[in-house]
Structure formats: structure tokens, C-alpha cells
Amino acid sequence: MLEVAKQAVEAAKRGGADYADARVVTAETESLTVRNQEMEGVDRSTSEGIGIRVLVNGYWGFAATARLEDADIARTAEQAVAIAKAASRLPREPVELSAVEPAVATWHGPMQEDPFTVSIEEKVALLMEASRRMQLVKGVAFAESSLDFWRDRVRFASSEGAAIDQTTVHSGGGIEATTVGEGELQRRSFPNSFRGHVAAAGWEHIARLGLLEEAERTATEAVELLQAKECPSEVTKLVIDSGQVELQIHESIGHAVELDRVLGMEESYAGSSFVRPDDRGKLRYASDLVSIMADATLKGGLGTFAYDHEGVPAQRVPIIVDGLFQDFISSRETAPVIGQTSSGAMRADGWQALPLIRMTNVSIEPREGTLAEIIGDTKDGIFMSTNSSWSIDDHRVNFQFGCEIAWRIKDGRLTEMYRNPNYTGITTEFWGSCDAVGGREDWMLWGTPNCGKGQPSQTARVGHGAAPARFRDVRVGVR
Amino acid sequence: MPGPIGPDEVRGVVRPALELPGVDGVEVLFMHEWGGLTRFADSAIHQSTWSEDTGLRVRVVKGGRIGVAATNDFSGDGARKAAETAREIAEVVAPDPEFPGLAPPAPVAERADAYDEATAATSPEHRAEAVAALVAQCSDGFRASGAFETMAVEVGLANSEGQFCFAPSTQASLTTVINGGEGGNGFAEVFDARVDQIDPEAVGRRAAGKARDGQNPRDLDPGTYRVVLEPSAVSTLAGFLAYMGFGGRMILEGRSCFTAKEGQSVAAPSISIYDDATAPGTLGIPFDFEGVPRRRVDLIVDGVFRGGVYDMRTAKQAGKGSTGHALPPPNPEGPFPLNLFMEPGDATLEEMIAATDRGVLVTRFHYSNIVHQVESTITGMTRDGTFLIEDGEVKYPVKNFRFTQSILEALQNTAMVGRDTELASEFFFSASRVPALAIERFTFTGRSDH
8 A cells, every 4th residue: 555655756856846745544433332221223334445645836736536446546635635735726926845765664553462452252251341330339330341442554655755554553441430310410530531541552541441340339429419519619739630631731731732733734623832932941931840842752642653644754843841831843834934854743643644743642741659649748638539521722821621520638648539620721821820739649641632633524532641739819610 | 436326226236135034024234325525725726535335224123122233335245144133133122111123114205306426526626616606705814715516416215115215416615715815714615416516606705705804803891782693694693593402311310401381482583494305495305314204393483482492212202203303323313403494584685784773793603512401501612703793783893702692582582583584504514495594692702823
């Protein structure tokens, strides 16, 4: 199939492209859901096709098809060129690509046991048992367990001579207990919400999750939440667990430092960013405890690869160092606009989609202490765990997050449980108020498998390493 | 470039799947999508794409057990292999005691106006010209961004019970945000089945006008205000009601804001909401993803909740008939309304503003999400044109607010309903045809810096 990609590149060049690249992608997915020990669905999908991207006189064109016969590839390449030519109807500064050494490489993401070879029976048995254990807890209305697997093989060729064959496997699983009361619905999930914890790994990741071991506690907390008080409305110290820090990073840092957003390329859909190119080295983004890295080389992350979808090698990029904003994540097109080379962050959602700047593994660097020690060091505050809801404005400034569960921290101990907790803030004020970041012991490389961006809309799987953290003067219990 | 496939070829391709031996039933959902999207930013085209894909999603039933497999190999061999994979799955999973069977043969109404050849074949040059016409509406110092998409879809459903339905359709949509000057944004969008109904100059004029009016937005304290919501903002309320409330499964399971409220008043008497994929004014297909004909379903009539939407499985559980609202299998979320309408009233937008002593005019909401599902409470931001109304007039633009608000409470407090409706999108959901609303009390809980 790498030859097919090369064939497409040649066709595009013959059609008039100054630059061309092509990706032949074979994507496999498997998804299983059990609810109350009944099958909600088992689904296997395969998709294969080619996306051809061209530059003609500095204007982009892109066309994609599932038809891989010679004539179809030639026709699709011609269509990409025609699209690029049409784009010149509105003059703009011609695109210039940052330099990259054309790579010829084959890479497989690390995996011990191929999840697609594990029998459906074994998977269903695990999910049934997890569901059963949750249902043993009286009061649970819905006991859901799920597994998801993805395998993507991407063959990339460019007119500069790159020829890269990469395969990634992502595996995830989770459990969720739901309780329903009078006008009230509570959920508790493990290891994370929205179908659990996804990693760049094989079946061995599922075996390590501990879905069975945590089923009873998860269900018990869901039951207890129904009787808990509403989270009070106040301004307080807030401790959030690593799963919530993950999404806080994702929404208020990761998206904000995508250079295409900063340059207005996503303006009309998901919005832009408050961060400006000349903020590098100047903007006080967070307290000096906060350092953020975008690291595509991190083992096990959903944003881990050898080369991005422009053939740029994976990199480790400092985003925030000791609270000071340092750099963006970028592409071959956007980086030269600010005098840089690409950070290697371009990925596409399948063969049908144009690569966009996507987060790699955007992670907070661990500092010191466990979650228990951070709570123990807090005289009065609120501890929230596990994201349930997120919202942020079109410049990534004003945010509001909901969590599944919270407790009052009193004199270093968790006391009263609260339901429906949420908090709100302004990005730089919030991160500037960070006065504790946990250490390596409770640092976790989470996966966010549902990151939306672009038109037509694309979904990316990205990674976030996160530790529990504490913030001062946070408004909680927004109603 | 490739065009329609048509029902005859689809029948031939899916036949090997339908003839799969050793099973009790087979259903094949066919989808073929093709089209282009011209995306622009800073008043120039920066991302422009075209794609075509064909998918087969096969559901196999064996002894009450269900397996689903999908492929984009649109061939008889591809269909057969997907069916075999689905059979392998069905042979090892647990039975579904609620499985209602596959859809029986039933006639499906045709929507002759749903497919427009010119829209399906729109060239990138045509889209670029339209974007240029839109961009030309920007004054000096302003710039436009957005997307112009023209696409065609063929959906077909065949099952071993003998049901076969097929529907081609097209869609053209143009959306833009114009900004510049001293910090004002404007937004406009339009959808239609026919590309010749898209007027890019009108879309550009509307967004440019908003951007000009939105210059130098001022701070306004958050709090509870009377609001006038333009249709794009109302579509967020409608979309989240669909997501949190109208689905039959959620209602049955007590997870909906409408659970146990059938026959009860849930909104002001001026509010009526229905779903109808077959009506003019929406972009729908006349059958659902298990082959049941779609029909109009009255959800809220004169403020009273009448009932939700159902697929075959939830209809069986509820002791009702399917309303034709199944999503593609497997679908743990249950049925969903994709073509909502809110009945218009008799007020113009100007009359709603004139009737407001002090309030906020909202163009649209952004990135909303659930706060409390059963209370229908969501949070989100205003975007692209938020204005203070005083003494019946729009006074000045204000910086964007965060709202945290129960949708049903807002609908209960609706004072006026607009006479004109628009097909308006929501960030996460399909478009709804809705009017503007004037709502007496709407809670803004925070604000941003722009």
C-alpha cells in the first residue's frame, strides 16, 4: 500500500502539484458494551482509503477516496489539484513549508498482546463480570462496562521522498455505575469517565486496569452520591485528581497553544485562542509550579508516534516552563509564520481527512507529593474527582467543568461527600493560582479519545500526563 | 467525479450479506457520501477538501444474539465478509432479551426535492466564487472565516424480512464568522438541499453587520436577565433537549428530563416542538437506520409534553410502536430525534427587542455541555454578537457571558416566540428549525474578556 501512496504522489505531480503527499490508511475498530449483564452491542469496523494533499502555487488542495484502482487514484489526485487551483480565487500569502528531512521508515507502536486476536468470548466475560459485580451493590440502576480498540496503519509518501509505514494500536476500557432517584441521576466511573482509560498498548493494558477490583467501590459511590448534598456554592481551595487535571490541561492549555487556532485558522468553528505569537517567553500562563510538555515520544500515549502525518519526526516541546509560556504545537505550514520549524503535531482522523494540528501528549510535569499528601496539606477546601462535563469559550479563557464526585476537605481529611460538583474560572488566573502539583507516584498518562476539531469535523485520540493539583480561590458549585 | 450509485446496484451488492446462511436475520445499512468543503480564514481559502466514502453496516441476528460489523469495501465480497464477521460475533455474545426483530416491509415516502444534481456536482470553483462573494461583504479591517460545504448522501436499508428503502439527498451549507475592528464578531449561516438557494452575499452581509454592530464590547455584570435569543441560540436549547430528553430509552430509564412528565406542562403554552424528517424546511431522510418509515412526532404541544421518540427496541419496552428514530446499530444511547421543529409565534425580532426594558440579545451559544441532565441544565458561552437591550432598543455590545440555565425553566419563562424560523446548527447536534425566543429570566453566571 505504500506503493499506492507513492503512485498517488506521482499522479499529483503529473497533474501540476508543486508538492504532494498521500496517506493510505487502514483503520480497524472494535467496540463492546455490556449493561446490566446484557449485551448493548459488539461492533467491528474496517475502513481503507487514500487522502491526497497537494500544494499548487502555494495553495492547498485535498481529495480522498476509498477506491484504490489506478484510475481512481489518478482522478482523485486531479481533483486535489483542481481544488488547490480553485483556492487561489482568493489571494493569500502562499504557503511555505518548513523543511523536513524525508524519512524512510517503518514503525509499530509498542504492544504486547494484540487486542484484535483476543477472543470476543474473553472480552465479553470480563465485561459481564464487571457489570455483575456492580449490580451486586443495591441501588445501582445501570452497571455498564465497555472496551474499545483501534488499529491504524498509515502509509505516508511525499514528493520530497518520504516513505513511512506506521502502525498504532490503542486499547481502552472502563466501567460506569448509574443510580437514579427522584429528579436525580448520578454516575460514577472507573478508571475515568466516558468509556474509561485508553492507552497506546494492547490487551495487556486492559488486564492492568483493575475493572473487576474497582467495580464494588465504583458502584457504592454511585449509590452514596444519590444521598449526598449538593456541592455548596463558594470560593475555596480546590484539589482535583489527575483525571480532571487531564481535561483541564486539554481544554485550557492544549487547545490554546495549537498554532492554527492562534493564527485564526479555526476561528469560525471551535474558535481561536487568547495566546498570541509574541507571548512566547513573556506570558505568565501559570504559577511557577506548572510546567507543561507536548511529548510525542512518550511511551504509551495516544499522541505517541514516530512521525506525524506530514512526515515530521516526533518531538518533545516545552509549552510552559515554571509557569512561563514557551511555545506552540505547530505544523509545516504554520511554524514558518512565526519563524520556526514544525513541532510535528499534524494528524488526520483517517484517510478521509486533512491533517490538522492536534495535541500529542500534552502533560504536566510531576512535582512532589501524593494526592493524599496534597489533601493532607489542605486545611479547608473541596476535592473533586473524575470529569463529567466541560465547556470553554471560543478564546479558551472562561471555562467550567463538572466532576462526578466531591468531598469537603477539613483539616487535611476528606469529610462530607457532595454531588453535582463543578467549578469555573479564567484560564491564566486559575493556572496562576496553582499551589501544588503532585509527584510521580500519582502522575498518570491518560488518554482523551474524543477530541473534536476542524471542518469537516475530525476526532483525534490525544494523550495527557497529569498529576493531582491544588488551586486557590476557585469558584465552585456554580448554579 | 463519481456520482450516485443508485438502489439497483445497492441491492446487488448487499445480496450476499442478506443470503448469509446459518442465521435468523440480516440487515444491511448502506451509506454513500461524497462532496466538498471549502474552508476559509482571514478572508482566504486555507483548507479545501473533497472526499467520497461508501459504507456497509451489517447486523446479524442468531438465536436472539446480535453482531454488528461494518466495512467500506462496497462490493458483494465486502458485504459477505462483513456479514460473516457479524455472524461470528453473534455466535458468541449473550442474547438480547429485548430484541424486537427486524423491521417488516413497509412503504417509505419519497422526497423528490431532497436530491439536487447540481448540488451533488458542485465544483470547487463554484464554492470558491461563493466564498469570494461572501468575503466581499467585509468592510476594511474586517475578515471572514467559515466553511461552504456541498455534499450528497445516499442511504439504503435492506433486511432479510424484505424491507428495502433508499433515499438520496443533498445538502449545501454556508457558515461564517466575520471579525475585526475593535473586537466585534458577527455570525451567519444557511442550509438548504439546493446549492442555488445559498446566497453568499446575504450571509456575508448579515455577519458583517453584526460584526460592525459588535465593536468595542463593554463589560456587563453576570446575573439573571430577560433575553432575546436568535434562532441559532435557540437551536442549542433544542439540540440539548433532544440529547437529554426526547429519546425513548432515556425516558424509560428515568434519565430524561421528561421522565414521568407525559401530559404535564413543561413549557409556556406558546412552545410546541415536534420532529419530522419528512417535512419541508428540514434536511431529513424518510426512514430511520433500521428501515422504519419516519413520521411526525409531536413532542411538546402548547407547552405540554406529549411523548418521546422510539426505535423498535424501546418501542417494544414501552408498549408502543416505533416512531422511526433508530440510529445506526449498535446504539447504546437509543433513539434520537434528528429533525426538530419549534412552532413559530407571531413576533418579529424587532418586536421582541422593543418589548424588552432591560435584557440581553444573544446571537448564538458556544461549546455548551450538560450540568444537570434531569433538570435539563446546561452551561455554555455566548459568542459572535451579544448586546445589551435597554428601553426597547439595542444599546451596545457586551462581552461574552457564560450561562448556566435549565432549558425547561427557560422555556417555561418564554414570553414571546418569533414568527420566522431558521434551520440552525448546534455545535454537537443536527440542525433544528426554530424561531427566536424572548425569555423572561435567563441566568448568566460568568463572563469572558471579549
